[in-house]
Amino acid sequence: MSSTDDSSxxxxxxxxEFCGHSLKIAMFRGTSLGVSAFVWGPGLVLCRYFEDEKFNFTGKKVLELGSGTGIVGILAVLLGGDVTMTDRAYVLKQIEHNVSANIPVTSRHRSKIRALAWGNDQNNFPTDFDIILGSDIVYNPSQFLRLVMTLLNIANExxxxxxxxDVKYREGAANFHEEILPTRFNCELIHTSGSNCxxxxxxxxxxDED
Known part of the structure; x- marks a missing residue:
C-alpha cells in the first residue's frame, strides 16, 4: 500500500534537473519524518558535482547512507549504478515513492531500499561496495561515532x-571531517559550494588488518 494513502x-x-534527467521529488509532510522530509543543499551540491564531473556509475555497486528523499541515490541509479538506498525504517516509504516516480521499470532492478540504523544494522550489509554516498548526514554529534562505526564495517580498502x-551550519560537521573521520580514514576536500563541502x-x- 502506498504511504500516500495516509490521510494525514x-x-x-x-x-x-541533473545530468539530463528530470527528477520529481516528493517530500512527505504531515508525518514524523522530520529532517528526512526535505531536499537539503548538500544533496543538491553532490548531484551537481556528479553532473559537472560527468560521473558514470555503470557497473558500480553503490550504498547511500541517510537517503532521505532518495534524490542522490536515484540519480546514481539513473547514471548506471546498482544502488542500495538506506535510512531509518520510517523513512523508507518516502524513498519508495520517489524511486517509483523517477526510475523506469526497466532500471528499477538496480535499486534497493533497506533500513539501516547506524551502529546497529551495519553487520547486515555486505562489504563489497565500490562507492558509498552520504549527503547532509553529518549534523548530529551524538551520531558521529555510530556513523564512523558503520563506515568502518561496510567500507573496504x-x-x-x-x-x-554543510560545514558552517551543521553542528560539529567541520570537526567531524577535520578531526574525527581522519583518525580512521583518508579524507580529501574535493569541492566546495558556499558552506557545502x-x-x-x-x-x-x-x-593489524594486513
Missing part, C-alpha cells in the same frame, strides 16, 4: 566514499 499526509513535490556536508574518503589500511 501532504506531498510537496519539487522538480530538479577499495571503497570510495563521497560525503557532502564534498569530501572524498577512503579507509586507512591498518597494520
Amino acid at each position: 499526509l501532504s506531498l510537496e513535490e519539487k522538480q530538479y 577499495k571503497t570510495t566514499i563521497y560525503l557532502s556536508s 564534498i569530501y572524498k574518503v577512503t579507509k586507512k589500511v591498518r597494520r
